[in-house]
Amino acid sequence: MKRLGVGLVGSGFMGRSHAHAFRAAAGVFDLPMAPTLELLADVNETVAARAADALGFNRSTGDWKALVADPAVDLVDITTPNTLHKPIALAAIEAGKPVYCEKPLAPNALEAKRMVDAAERKGVKTAVGFNYLKNPMVALAREIVASGEIGEVVSFRGIHAEDYMTDPKAPFTWRLDAAGGHGVVADLGSHIISIARFVVGPIESVVGQIRTVTDKRPSGPGASEMRAVEVDDEARALVRFAGGATGSLEASWVAAGRKMMLAFEVTGTKGTIAVDHERFNELQLYTVGQPGGREGFKTILAGPQHDSYKEFCPAPGHQLGFNDIKTIEVKALITALAGGKAFMPDFREAWEIQRVVDAIVQSAREERWLAVTEI
Amino acid sequence: MKRLGVGLVGSGFMGRSHAHAFRAAAGVFDLPMAPTLELLADVNETVAARAADALGFNRSTGDWKALVADPAVDLVDITTPNTLHKPIALAAIEAGKPVYCEKPLAPNALEAKRMVDAAERKGVKTAVGFNYLKNPMVALAREIVASGEIGEVVSFRGIHAEDYMTDPKAPFTWRLDAAGGHGVVADLGSHIISIARFVVGPIESVVGQIRTVTDKRPSGPGASEMRAVEVDDEARALVRFAGGATGSLEASWVAAGRKMMLAFEVTGTKGTIAVDHERFNELQLYTVGQPGGREGFKTILAGPQHDSYKEFCPAPGHQLGFNDIKTIEVKALITALAGGKAFMPDFREAWEIQRVVDAIVQSAREERWLAVTEI
Amino acid sequence: MKRLGVGLVGSGFMGRSHAHAFRAAAGVFDLPMAPTLELLADVNETVAARAADALGFNRSTGDWKALVADPAVDLVDITTPNTLHKPIALAAIEAGKPVYCEKPLAPNALEAKRMVDAAERKGVKTAVGFNYLKNPMVALAREIVASGEIGEVVSFRGIHAEDYMTDPKAPFTWRLDAAGGHGVVADLGSHIISIARFVVGPIESVVGQIRTVTDKRPSGPGASEMRAVEVDDEARALVRFAGGATGSLEASWVAAGRKMMLAFEVTGTKGTIAVDHERFNELQLYTVGQPGGREGFKTILAGPQHDSYKEFCPAPGHQLGFNDIKTIEVKALITALAGGKAFMPDFREAWEIQRVVDAIVQSAREERWLAVTEI
Amino acid sequence: MKRLGVGLVGSGFMGRSHAHAFRAAAGVFDLPMAPTLELLADVNETVAARAADALGFNRSTGDWKALVADPAVDLVDITTPNTLHKPIALAAIEAGKPVYCEKPLAPNALEAKRMVDAAERKGVKTAVGFNYLKNPMVALAREIVASGEIGEVVSFRGIHAEDYMTDPKAPFTWRLDAAGGHGVVADLGSHIISIARFVVGPIESVVGQIRTVTDKRPSGPGASEMRAVEVDDEARALVRFAGGATGSLEASWVAAGRKMMLAFEVTGTKGTIAVDHERFNELQLYTVGQPGGREGFKTILAGPQHDSYKEFCPAPGHQLGFNDIKTIEVKALITALAGGKAFMPDFREAWEIQRVVDAIVQSAREERWLAVTEI
Known part of the structure; x- marks a missing residue:
């Protein structure tokens, strides 16, 4: 079965919840791809390493740009504070990678629209977590x-x-x-x-x-x-x-x-x-x-x-x-x-x-x- | 104890409910006056007579104006279709009798205000049935x-x-x-x-x-x-x-x-x-x-x-x-x-x-x- | 319409509730007989008189036996303390009058059975208030x-x-x-x-x-x-x-x-x-x-x-x-x-x-x- | 952190639920040991292999006795039909391994008591799934x-x-x-x-x-x-x-x-x-x-x-x-x-x-x- 390397940015409550969900989904559902908790990024190396360990990620990084660029990351999952949603999402889109982002996308509709346009131009799949x-x-x-x-x-x-x-x-x-x-x-x-x-x-x-x-x-x-x-x-x-x-x-x-x-x-x-x-x-x-x-x-x-x-x-x-x-x-x-x-x-x-x-x-x-x- | 002669105009659902309430209140509460179901008015003599009998009123009339004028009626109680609220209430006020009227007072605020003004000028007590x-x-x-x-x-x-x-x-x-x-x-x-x-x-x-x-x-x-x-x-x-x-x-x-x-x-x-x-x-x-x-x-x-x-x-x-x-x-x-x-x-x-x-x-x-x- | 003279024995909470119910039933329902609150009995004349006044009974007595015997009483209604249910009910049955008694009939089944037998022998109608x-x-x-x-x-x-x-x-x-x-x-x-x-x-x-x-x-x-x-x-x-x-x-x-x-x-x-x-x-x-x-x-x-x-x-x-x-x-x-x-x-x-x-x-x-x- | 090798016997609804719980617990809680889904046994090799794959176990077997004996299995987890609870639990106890068993332990208290006695004699820890x-x-x-x-x-x-x-x-x-x-x-x-x-x-x-x-x-x-x-x-x-x-x-x-x-x-x-x-x-x-x-x-x-x-x-x-x-x-x-x-x-x-x-x-x-x- 095809592997899906998950790159998670952010490890607060929603980060934990996402990690839990990827792990649980594999056991509960008959999935068409196998999610792997590949790489976790947070504000710095130390925080990221600790979180990766706690949440069961293979690797960690203090630099979300590295995460976006990482070849083993197939999906960029964003659970950072809201102000970071846009730059990370745009970088992922630019890299042609699908994005899974917590709500809200952006502080206002104008900025959200730019993210929509970028994704649609690139033909990148997107998802927002309105649970x-x-x-x-x-x-x-x-x-x-x-x-x-x-x-x-x-x-x-x-x-x-x-x-x-x-x-x-x-x-x-x-x-x-x-x-x-x-x-x-x-x-x-x-x-x-x-x-x-x-x-x-x-x-x-x-x-x-x-x-x-x-x-x-x-x-x-x-x-x-x-x-x-x-x-x-x-x-x-x-x-x-x-x-x-x-x-x-x-x-x-x-x-x-x-x-x-x-x-x-x-x-x-x-x-x-x-x-x-x-x-x-x-x-x-x-x-x-x-x-x-x-x-x-x-x-x-x-x-x-x-x-x-x-x-x-x-x-x-x-x-x-x-x-x-x-x-x-x-x-x-x-x-x-x-x-x-x-x-x-x-x-x-x-x-x-x-x-x-x-x-x-x-x-x-x-x-x-x-x-x-x-x- | 002082007697309160009730004159009810209208004998539909709310009329019945009022009659019931006057009767029940006398048994349930220790009232300062004794309500008497004195006179019932409806669209004509026949309807009024039948309703008076069913609801326990002493007398009946087909003419609400007679009810308003009746000396044994101390309170004019209005449960007619809405369009009659105003003329009956104004007549009662004019006669210096307190009015108990079902909601709404009038089709609009302007007409309701006239009823307020009339009652306040006369110093007549009023009540509206917002149950x-x-x-x-x-x-x-x-x-x-x-x-x-x-x-x-x-x-x-x-x-x-x-x-x-x-x-x-x-x-x-x-x-x-x-x-x-x-x-x-x-x-x-x-x-x-x-x-x-x-x-x-x-x-x-x-x-x-x-x-x-x-x-x-x-x-x-x-x-x-x-x-x-x-x-x-x-x-x-x-x-x-x-x-x-x-x-x-x-x-x-x-x-x-x-x-x-x-x-x-x-x-x-x-x-x-x-x-x-x-x-x-x-x-x-x-x-x-x-x-x-x-x-x-x-x-x-x-x-x-x-x-x-x-x-x-x-x-x-x-x-x-x-x-x-x-x-x-x-x-x-x-x-x-x-x-x-x-x-x-x-x-x-x-x-x-x-x-x-x-x-x-x-x-x-x-x-x-x-x-x-x-x- | 035939009149039903109610004789109520007892004027506590259930007595009040019965009086209220007789009055209310006449207004709410289309009844085949017209209940009249005829006579109220209680422990003594004073208590009975006060209660009769409050509950709207025509007359009062301090002697329930007089109530049972009263020719204007068509129904004996018992809301006394439980220990009196039996003697009053038996007297009413003996007098051939229907009985409306609050529950429980008697302190035990044996005594209740005697009341049943008495009523059935006399062919008297009975009712018990299991509300x-x-x-x-x-x-x-x-x-x-x-x-x-x-x-x-x-x-x-x-x-x-x-x-x-x-x-x-x-x-x-x-x-x-x-x-x-x-x-x-x-x-x-x-x-x-x-x-x-x-x-x-x-x-x-x-x-x-x-x-x-x-x-x-x-x-x-x-x-x-x-x-x-x-x-x-x-x-x-x-x-x-x-x-x-x-x-x-x-x-x-x-x-x-x-x-x-x-x-x-x-x-x-x-x-x-x-x-x-x-x-x-x-x-x-x-x-x-x-x-x-x-x-x-x-x-x-x-x-x-x-x-x-x-x-x-x-x-x-x-x-x-x-x-x-x-x-x-x-x-x-x-x-x-x-x-x-x-x-x-x-x-x-x-x-x-x-x-x-x-x-x-x-x-x-x-x-x-x-x-x-x-x- | 110390590893806990889980050996699961049975892969029906409760087996799935256990597998899910072990995986989820590791992410949700700060556990003192790291559970590993080590070995899954079921009625035969084929069923077991398929279930191990679906539930994420490392290995599988058609013989629960092999599971009990397996050195990498630290905990014997029993979710089989009820009639198998006792033999598997007794074997695990005999092997000195803690047992996690779904309810009921046994068809009656007498047989359950034998399982208690065996566990207490051996000093083996036991758990029963009264969720x-x-x-x-x-x-x-x-x-x-x-x-x-x-x-x-x-x-x-x-x-x-x-x-x-x-x-x-x-x-x-x-x-x-x-x-x-x-x-x-x-x-x-x-x-x-x-x-x-x-x-x-x-x-x-x-x-x-x-x-x-x-x-x-x-x-x-x-x-x-x-x-x-x-x-x-x-x-x-x-x-x-x-x-x-x-x-x-x-x-x-x-x-x-x-x-x-x-x-x-x-x-x-x-x-x-x-x-x-x-x-x-x-x-x-x-x-x-x-x-x-x-x-x-x-x-x-x-x-x-x-x-x-x-x-x-x-x-x-x-x-x-x-x-x-x-x-x-x-x-x-x-x-x-x-x-x-x-x-x-x-x-x-x-x-x-x-x-x-x-x-x-x-x-x-x-x-x-x-x-x-x-x-």
Whole structure:
């Protein structure tokens, strides 16, 4: 079987998660190529060597350019801080190597578009890690919509709310640095936008509202000095889909008590779907036409009849975890690299998502409806 | 004990519900006045007589003006079709009699304002039947917010979604008649607006989106002729509260499967509240500062420690029903009429609610943010 | 319409609830007779007079025998402490008057049987207030089972758990007095037994376990003196139904946090039903044979298509409360008295329930399986 | 770091799961030894070779005895059909090698005891795969009980219900072969017994009920010939714990609609815990003494403050899956083999669990209470 040499840049949480997923995918799925954890790059040799050892990579380097150039590296996998996504991706594309990049591609749609153009010019395959699109229950939602089981989509309500920035004394982090892009609308909002597009379709126009709830935070852990926060802590928008549906999107990282409320409800002319990632192995489904007195939403538990589940477990209801979702993502990536079904979301799709992010922010600042094509 | 002669105009579902509530309130609560079902008016003598008999009224009439003028009628209670609310209320006010009117007061804010002005000039007490404000769990939400238990309010998400117009073949009804006012944004949206104002406070500005999903319906039950629908089937808005909080509101009567999803979530700087009226005897509460590894939303079941519950049942968890909520409303009304705590929402508050309804529609039509004071 | 003169003995919580239900039933339902709150008896004239005034009875008396004998009393309604149920009921039966008695009929099956025999000899109609059997969702469970929608019943798990005696310092009350019968197995266990019989059918044999968790309690509120508790704080049993199904029953009044967990699950060869009275307007239903990948329990919300709901509210999902259930009970009673469908549970059924209660206790004491017919 | 050569016997679902767990554990946790997938044995060379290739083992063999004897195998891991557990385990023990065996150890307690004795005589470390004990929420339940947060345990209700044998036409399988031991009481019941012992403590006596619901099944897939079923399809028992608590246990594989209802509720004198594995990343906790009007069960979502979670994900609410639980099990095993905290459950604990299984069956057959020590 053909070998796929993985070159990973970055070894933080997402780096670990990717390494785990490559290793797990080989055991769980019947893959068309054999991924090898070939080379790991990090900020310097020492850090990289330690991480390579911990994560099971064959070799390490302190120079990501060397990684890109390394002949044993067939795939460049980017899990660095966001500001490095672009230069590394462009270098990999230039070298003709496929790229697997964590979201967001770039701080704004303009820069993301340049990455799309570069990749498409070179004909390089790309993939972006919008994990939750690989949740079998999200795939099921898309399938139900596409099959017409709930009729035509009337509306969509999407929320991604967590609470990791609720404490006003939580210190400034890279997430709050406006140089890296927008705030929660990019960090979490992009996930719910990705689902909206995946399940319902393109978004045509938006009117947004953004807000910085805590406008000064300690400049670092334990710091007494304060630093101004310029990015949004919460954001929401009304949207119109190209297909005619309407809806709303919402993102917050100050939603006290919500740990993983990536939730959406799709209302169709003949039924409704609801999913909440705090219970992401479940999908609620209502269809019109049930017998009188027996109507209700049903709770479908993930099981072997749903996408990619049975390879993890032959029995329903046993649940997949976050890392399993990432393992499914890696399976889809390797399948695509081997010539199978194209991976989605690719750079182009990530750019489309970023356009909606930017449109929400700009429409909020200008206090008006904005066509996404204006971005 | 002083007697309160009730004169009810209208004997449809809400008329029955009011009659039931007056009767029930006398048994459940220790009231300061004794309500008597004195006189019932309906479209003609026959209908009125039959209804008076069924609902236990002493007398009946086919002429609401006679009811207003009747010396034994101390309170004029209006549950007629919406278009009659205004003339009856104005006549009652003119006669110096307190008015208890079902929502909405009037088809638009302008007409509602005239009713407010009339009542305030005359010094007549008024009450409007926004039932759900009397749900003890909604009162609890207000109390938790007011006490600062969840800190300052950051955001509010409010939804009232039901599905009674989902079927595109469901015939035209008075609810769809634009002469009576707006569509679902008035019918259901007004409920969630009333809660937003009750729990969080005044709404300063909005940007709305409205949509008629089914634009033609059979003109009546079994009719083959079609009639155009001009009012909204679904509506949503972004809002800014005067106190600084942000949020969204949503209303739909085509939300397949949702039977009574009057749901809201209030996020504060120190906690979050969530309520859904499909389970309206419950309130979800999260507060920051719980012990590590023991953090979570708690599900509070309505019980005797909550507003107006213990008179129904001494034990928690036994649940109140929709009609009990209406009974609490009547208790509050009689208390106010007897000189106790003023009843809310009165006509002025109903007008404020209607202004938000109108603002959502106007901002949707003009595709722009609108200050509620522009209405 | 024929008048039904109600004579109520007792004016505690259940007395109030009955009075409320008679008044409410007349407004909510189209009854075949007109109930009149005619006469109220309590421990003495003063208490009775005050209660009659509060609950809206025409007259009062300090002597229940006078009530039984009163010619204007057509129905003797007993909501006294348990020890008085028997003498009052027997007197009413002797007088040829129908009896509506709160559960339990008597402290044990033997005494209950005497009441059954007396009533049947005299041909007097009887009714016992096992409220929850009138919950439309319990009626729906019975209907689903009877129709074969879930095949043949395989097993039943029934629980009634509350927590009002959890605190070991909660003082001794009449509920703990062994003279009045057993403990929680009678107080709450009888409810779940009544449901088991109603939904599945007769219980043939049991093996029980009972336990007094707190064996000494303050003899009264604020008392320092302690009194020994002899009755059970929790009880459970394995059961065999006459129809072949198996199952378990459980009762506890020391189930910390459970406020109204009257819950049951019926498993059939083709499906499963689950109900929990903390959300008693819902029924969970699973049936085999759903399409692949779309299988799940559905949550059915109470609505107008279910028994007795539409008279309270024309729209689904608006919920009934505890007192509404009691109102349905009263409607069924008046219907039966007017010659309609017989009321269930009558004294005979209450005796059958009591036999299971006694069988659980005796089998627990003797540590063996016991046929219910041994009682 | 010291190498741990894993010899796996069996490559069905559990074999795959073990292989996955060893590979994943190395990436997720900081292990004291480096597990190597050294040798895989299966029924013959061909099957073993194919499985070794798919699961990433270095070598393969058709002879488990060769595996036990292989000098590079440091750990004998048994995931064969149940009837082979004993001979392989005894051989491994004889060879002085630690054993990791899937549940159940043996068809009955007597044979399990022989395996315990052999292991203890040889001083060999043993581990049995009762997966769910490694669920962080089950560990949390144990911790809450042990810390006294819910006071003294009063009662325990445990259920393991699934529906994979609901269809009466589902063919005969090894699970139904009485030669391999009991039916669902062993297959699923052992899991809930393991949790009862882990969270509450030893079980002293039981009275059981077992039933074969479908007593004849097609002898194989598509077979027209029928084969008699002798083992139990459902089982339940009342139990007394050595510490004084009471409770019930239940197991069913014909529980239509239940996919992974491994659920338990522990009631203490000061609070209650509830867990259901259909949502196994959640624990419901109620404690007495909450502020008035603010009492409720809280829903705790698994997060980094709970056992073994943070190595999978730094953020709460992201959920672990079934395979992650198995990965935690392998981590605990390797830690124990390296001299750290002893692994539980070992063979002795598995024998204790099996005694309860056997006691339930025997007490059901003899229709009497049975002390577990009688087994």
